[in-house]
Amino acid sequence: MKMQMINGVKRILIVILLIMLLSFILVVSKSESILASSDDLEKIQIKNVLLPKEYSEPRQSPITHVVLHFTSNAAAKFRDPYRFEEILDIFIEYGVSVHYMIGRKGEVYRLIPENRVAYHAGKGELPGFPKYKDRLNDFSIGIELMGIGTKAEMRTVIPDFIYDFIDPRKIGYTDAQYDTLCQLLEDILVRNSNILRDKNHIIGHDEYAVNRKVDPGSMFDWSRIGL
Numbered sequence: 001m002k003m004q005m006i007n008g009v010k011r012i013l014i015v016i017l018l019i020m021l022l023s024f025i026l027v028v029s030k031s032e033s034i035l036a037s038s039d040d041l042e043k044i045q046i047k048n049v050l051l052p053k054e055y056s057e058p059r060q061s062p063i064t065h066v067v068l069h070f071t072s073n074a075a076a077k078f079r080d081p082y083r084f085e086e087i088l089d090i091f092i093e094y095g096v097s098v099h100y101m102i103g104r105k106g107e108v109y110r111l112i113p114e115n116r117v118a119y120h121a122g123k124g125e126l127p128g129f130p131k132y133k134d135r136l137n138d139f140s141i142g143i144e145l146m147g148i149g150t151k152a153e154m155r156t157v158i159p160d161f162i163y164d165f166i167d168p169r170k171i172g173y174t175d176a177q178y179d180t181l182c183q184l185l186e187d188i189l190v191r192n193s194n195i196l197r198d199k200n201h202i203i204g205h206d207e208y209a210v211n212r213k214v215d216p217g218s219m220f221d222w223s224r225i226g227l
């Protein structure tokens with residue numbers, strides 16, 4: 001009888017110890033994941049290369065959308081299409097602007113602060129948001145990825161015989177760009193709670209200006225950013 005009691009107490013003690021161990025593991029893993037996500041945000045090194053004030057205007061509407069684009073200097077330099085300064089010159093020449101640009105190695109440039117409206121989306125329409133007709137800039141953050149689309153997508157700026165000379169590694173997007181874009185989006189979404197993490201709020205330029213724009217195009221893999 002006495003032995004049975006001791007065995008019973010032992011069992012209870014073992015159960016209590018197991019529960020304590022389990023909760024300890026849970027607490028540790030939770031704090032590790034919190035640390036990992038804040039580390040991610042710190043990993044983004046953003047270079048500030050702010051455009052002059054005339055390339056943006058004060059923001060007066062809530063930010064609800066992110067618009068993704070591609071950009072390059074392939075029309076002029078198909079062998080070396082990704083020089084930041086040369087791409088920036090195109091923006092300046094055409095009077096367009098964007099909040100962020102992500103280079104091929106995943107580097108991020110900030111051209112316009114989020115609290116100002118950049119000129120990246122132009123005219124278009126968004127299903128479900130009739131008020132946004134030709135006004136998406138007012139409600140969005142623009143992100144340009146340095147990239148080149150398919151031959152058909154690039155046809156209006158690059159003739160087919162030139163496109164064939166482009167190094168295939170320069171077409172589409174890099175792993176580093178997807179990694180950085182994920183971190184940048186995470187960062188943007190934390191600060192802008194009106195941007196929902198879905199395909200209605202994080203969109204491609206080609207979805208807004210359907211007949212006018214082809215970027216980020218069919219080579220952009222939305223599943224790599226969880227959408």
Ligand SMILES: [Zn+2]
Nearest residue numbers: 069070205215
């Ligand atoms: Zn675009």
